[in-house]
Amino acid sequence: MDDEQGALPGKEDFSAWYNELLWRAGIMDVRYPVKGLYVWFPFGFALRRNVYGALRALLDVDHEEALFPLLIPETELARESEHIKGFEDEVYWVTHGGTSPLDVKLALRPTSECAIYPMYHLWVRSHADLPLRLYQVVNSFRYETKHTRPLIRLREITSFKEAHTVHASWEDAECQVAEAIRLYQSFYDSLSIPVIISKRPDWDKFPGADYTIAVDTIMPDGRTLQVGTVHHLGDHFSKTFSITYEDVNGEQQFACQTCYGISERCIAALISMHGDDRGLVLPPSVAPVQVVIVPITIGRRKEEVTAAAEDIGQCLTAAGIRVKVDSRDLRPGAKYYYWEMRGVPLRLEVGPRDIDSGQVTVVTRLGDKSTIPRAGLEDGVCAALAGFASALTGRAMEHIRAHIRVVQNIGELSAAVGRGVAIVPWCGKKECADFIGESTNASVLGTEIRSAFVPECRGPCAACGEEGTGALVGRAY
Numbered sequence: 001m002d003d004e005q006g007a008l009p010g011k012e013d014f015s016a017w018y019n020e021l022l023w024r025a026g027i028m029d030v031r032y033p034v035k036g037l038y039v040w041f042p043f044g045f046a047l048r049r050n051v052y053g054a055l056r057a058l059l060d061v062d063h064e065e066a067l068f069p070l071l072i073p074e075t076e077l078a079r080e081s082e083h084i085k086g087f088e089d090e091v092y093w094v095t096h097g098g099t100s101p102l103d104v105k106l107a108l109r110p111t112s113e114c115a116i117y118p119m120y121h122l123w124v125r126s127h128a129d130l131p132l133r134l135y136q137v138v139n140s141f142r143y144e145t146k147h148t149r150p151l152i153r154l155r156e157i158t159s160f161k162e163a164h165t166v167h168a169s170w171e172d173a174e175c176q177v178a179e180a181i182r183l184y185q186s187f188y189d190s191l192s193i194p195v196i197i198s199k200r201p202d203w204d205k206f207p208g209a210d211y212t213i214a215v216d217t218i219m220p221d222g223r224t225l226q227v228g229t230v231h232h233l234g235d236h237f238s239k240t241f242s243i244t245y246e247d248v249n250g251e252q253q254f255a256c257q258t259c260y261g262i263s264e265r266c267i268a269a270l271i272s273m274h275g276d277d278r279g280l281v282l283p284p285s286v287a288p289v290q291v292v293i294v295p296i297t298i299g300r301r302k303e304e305v306t307a308a309a310e311d312i313g314q315c316l317t318a319a320g321i322r323v324k325v326d327s328r329d330l331r332p333g334a335k336y337y338y339w340e341m342r343g344v345p346l347r348l349e350v351g352p353r354d355i356d357s358g359q360v361t362v363v364t365r366l367g368d369k370s371t372i373p374r375a376g377l378e379d380g381v382c383a384a385l386a387g388f389a390s391a392l393t394g395r396a397m398e399h400i401r402a403h404i405r406v407v408q409n410i411g412e413l414s415a416a417v418g419r420g421v422a423i424v425p426w427c428g429k430k431e432c433a434d435f436i437g438e439s440t441n442a443s444v445l446g447t448e449i450r451s452a453f454v455p456e457c458r459g460p461c462a463a464c465g466e467e468g469t470g471a472l473v474g475r476a477y
């Protein structure tokens with residue numbers, strides 16, 4: 001990692017900006033010599049820890065964290081036919097132990113249904129064991145053939161949070177789907193990332209699911225990124241893996257299941273949604289450094305200023321704030337650049353004049369400058385952090401609103417998907433979705449859209465003219 005100055009490509013060239021920012025801000029090194037595998041730098045890893053800490057905190061309310069093996073025997077992976085059909089082209093296989101071929105080859109999990117459900121078969125006995133809600137945060141492997149991109153499309157997903165639940169009835173599982181959607185909504189709210197929730201068309205659902213609900217956000221270039229999915233698995237897997245329970249009448253019943261997952265795409269979305277031409281912009285809740293203190297020691301009184309900065313650092317740390325005092329022997333401008341690149345929400349400048357007037361100069365990562373009295377500094381800083389978080393939410397909402405258009409026909413649709421996503425009436429037929437896709441170079445991503453900021457839409461299907469309801473159409477990453 002080097003800190004040399006030099007401009008980041010402008011965010012309007014999103015791809016170049018994103019790739020350059022990842023190493024300049026110390027998130028990822030993309031030079032690992034296997035395609036689709038990347039290395040977390042310490043700063044990126046600290047960000048990951050905070051983001052996944054927030055996700056875990058939400059899950060831990062009524063889920064338990066567990067850990068299942070990475071390797072899945074071929075015999076287990078192949079049991080659910082839809083599932084294996086969906087994943088067979090993406091599986092990495094372990095075929096040897098040392099030089100001896102294995103009797104049963106072993107898959108690196110592309111997802112863990114077939115590692116977890118044989119154990120659920122053993123664990124679930126009675127209705128009293130239900131609901132069962134477990135999750136794990138693991139790496140998983142998918143031999144992706146589409147263009148790989150750091151944090152977005154990986155061959156080793158390093159931060160796969162997958163939850164797997166078991167319920168007594170289809171309806172109970174459906175309630176869990178709703179609960180999981182609420183959970184993901186609050187997770188993305190906490191990151192100030194507006195998301196659009198919709199039901200994937202049948203042909204796009206998870207292999208082995210009854211239906212899939214997806215969470216999408218809109219990237220700076222107007223393309224969508226699927227940042228989470230929730231699947232109602234019905235009894236497909238419970239029938240295959242024989243996950244049964246004894247009901248209150250003493251009869252054996254097949255359970256119903258759900259699963260839902262989020263990967264480090266949530267961090268790709270975080271970086272892309274909030275960052276600007278000067279680097280990362282991070283919500284205080286997850287920023288590895290929330291406040292940086294820069295002593296302005298030009299001229300005399302150097303020791304006094306350094307001591308004051310240290311003192312302020314200690315008192316903010318004691319108040320539970322993640323603080324860095326940057327007393328490196330560098331020009332203040334170089335320090336500003338360095339911490340702006342890393343998205344630090346607040347910079348406190350402490351110079352001789354601030355000491356004399358009993359205050360501290362505060363500059364937010366969005367450029368707002370003010371002063372806070374030295375007495376009661378903790379409260380002032382906390383308020384500034386909270387204000388910064390809501391400013392970020394407001395900015396992100398503006399971005400999303402500016403990139404959603406409700407349209408009525410193919411002509412308007414083509415224009416709209418060049419800039420963002422569109423909502424257009426669609427009748428639900430596959431051939432109409434295909435027609436819409438071919439005419440606009442985009443896809444029908446979802447229906448039954450549930451997001452407060454997406455306007456209602458119904459009318460004649462943009463392809464066939466029959467009665468339709470609003471479908472989300474966009475170009476997906």
Ligand code: 5CA
Nearest residue numbers: 111152153154162226227228229259260261263
């Ligand atoms: N078993 C289910 C739920 S845990 C499952 O695997 N669902 S999934 O295939 O839809 O993946 C869950 C989420 O992981 C996706 O919504 C997407 O956001 C993310 N994801 C999927 N593939 C990749 C990949 N190759 N790189 C990064 N993230 C991915």
Ligand code: ZN
Nearest residue numbers: 427432461464
């Ligand atoms: Zn139609």
